[in-house]
Amino acid sequence: MPAKLKTVTLGCKVNQYETEYVRQGLVGIGYEDASEGETADLCVVNTCTVTNEGDSKSRQIIRRLARDNPQARIVVMGCYATRAPEEVAALPQVAEVVVDKRELPDLLGRFGVVDIPTGLSNFGDRSRAYIKVQDGCLLRCSYCIIPQVRPQMYSRPVADILAEAERLVDNGYREIVLTGVHLGHFGVDSNFNRPREEWLRLSSLVRDLCRLPGDFRLRLSSIEATEVTRDLLDAIGEAGDKVCSHFHICMQSGSDSVLRRMKRRWGVQRFLDRCRLVRETLDRPAITTDVIVGFPGETDEEFEQTCQACVDAQFSKIHMFPFSARRGTPAADMPDQVTKVVKGERGKRLAEIEADLRRDYYATLIGMPLQVLAEAEATDAPGRLIGTSCRYAPVEFNGELSARGTILEVTPHAAAEDRLLA
Template identity: 35%
Template sequence: MKSVALHNLGCKVNGYEMDYMQQMLQEKGYKIVPFDEKADIYIINTCTVTNIADRKSRQMLHRAKKKNPDAVVVAVGCYVQTGGEQALLDEGIDLAVGNNKKKDLIPILEEFLAAREEGTADMDKTLEGRTVIDISHTCEYESMQLKRTAEHKRAYIKIQDGCNQFCSYCIIPYARGRVRSRQMEEILEEVRTLAGNGYKEVVLTGIHISSYGLDLDGRTNVGKGEDFPCDRLLALISEIQKTEGIERIRLGSLEPRIITGKLAEGLAKMDKFCPHFHLSLQSGCDSVLERMNRKYTAGEYYERVEILRSFFEDPAITTDVIVGFPGETEEEFAETERFLEKVGFYEMHVFKYSMRQGTVAAARKDQVPEDVKAARSDRLLVLEQKQSAAYRERHLHKETSILFEEEKEIDGKRYQVGHSKEYIRAAFETEEEVSGQILKGQFTQMLKPDILLFMKM
């Protein structure tokens, strides 16, 4: 059987889908080899969120072709979904498979391989348009069922695809299509399978999980100033809570407008739920949020944070921030900086605005110089380190529980390393093999800026 090398780029959804593609290949008998080895087939699950992501996708495709010029190089996902004819002209690509076609990878690949053996190597890279389709109006959720994931203790579960938000800097609605939600029973079946295979924690992920169920309720969008409906998401989490073997439930990135008293109260009653909320912000300045087409104000965002803090004791609030968005003035940046200080996050992912062709923001003439973006990023990274350290320090000597995931050497010593429910990284110096176990104890001291020392009770 032919050998296959796999490489994934991009988000957790891409990671989930790559795990599924690998599972299908292994079940069909293909030999999986490391990407740096010579292989018969290379499959690159691509990303297109920025121009830089496009470039990285092309680099990996060309690296594969250089490794073995006779190999079949398959470009999967967002880069070929949005790149159109220009992407298909890339000489590093032999076969292109777009989004909503990943589940059909095996028959697509085998049809291509058969045609190649018959001497029709010059056949169309999309099998005459059948492997990259227009998903802008599809209602079909691409069904997949995972048995195992690349992570050995924590499983990411994809619950929806697509996005209807159309932020002015983002290409994802064009790459992933509109919101499509997965049926609850199908999700629960996968959760039960993963629990049976030893996974103790599940993370619900998707392109825009706050939109979960919108399409099932016959809705297409949520207007500015409206709350996202939380009933279906809350019901799903409640059912996962009942699953034997699952001890932790975590959520991926959330739209701030889904945070209501109803959702927070419901989640706070579930003992398996992890109080770790990633609420994407992007800017703390209302005028920048308006240009970004984000449909909330900084004040509304802060209200949602306060709701969470009223139901959970010091929950972990993390976020994304873009600096140097087109037109961002020094005064607007300073307003964002003050807002971030006011909120007090556990962690902030700070990004310098990266132009993405095909978006509204990329066409603006008031692009911010790179040196200005870099300086603003540096300022926020200093603030991030300060706030992150303060959050960890507040959890010293408090009772906690850690899911241990791996053994790691730190400063010449061997530790068992894992995470708390708040996703605080912990290190436990022990000779015991505790990987996959959840232990109760407390944090005793800072071991590294991002790691606390754990002591078992």
């Protein structure tokens, strides 16, 4: 009887990719995914340590898996495992702790995988597939623990990325999302001592991927403002519908003084100038962002500056996070920590601004043909499908469920609160 496998992933797209990499390697030697309610012989947990809550949730999941799968070995990987390996190893039934993601091929080898994969061939039952192209971060933002647990920056070989993308497209995935811990630094580690004209950049990778045959589109995951270069914008503009006209550019705050305390690398005006360049270069692009509210010492005036910057940037979506003091980071020990009540009030205000900005952006897309990845039946509208447009706006439209996973062209005629209607 085949051995049964359970995988659990916490955190980011990079973690989701790495879990799938391990899962596919194990399935290739005979493991089968355990069904709901079925006990597993092996559990793999990919942890997150971005917040203290991430650590806590990781521990809870490991303990629950040990309780529900009493005979299982548990392998723990991810950023929490890297940060506190002894703490993780002491949890019930943990047989192995992977402290460095570069060890994943070795992990598979210890389980008997002979043909170590260089990438993925599928991405489960998802409508889109992620490709991790880069790892590691050298920045030192005062609120972030990730550079401490993923400090080694490296980029995957272009040939491996292209071959992986070809396999995924051949297996039916119509949207490929490029992701990394610091996506915009793709290639930086390989450019030392190379003449500038030979430098490897994200823009060159995008151009290489766009030359691949097949019916698919690319989307970039989170990127820093300084890395949205003219060359990258040119590459996306040249690609037409092959690359989604969507940038997720991390702002974090719209106050120069807060950005200095965060140890970010630019001021607000430079960020806004980069957003303006995106809008001037591309046709009605979606610009989304992350914002932290209630950073230590954030005054009412500084928060108002953030609100104004969001309006000026014309974001179509804002991922808002109340500041969470992460032990081990400078921001956790800063004076003038903002109260939970104030963070809640500011979050509510920012959500209202986001709703207005989203409504304004959706209005610009009415009557515009959009490429939409059909993903599921709309739960509140039987006989209608819901999908994600190239410009990251959800779209509801008529269609059969058999169209799931395909890219269709639809033209929205109206906008609801949270989606376009076509």
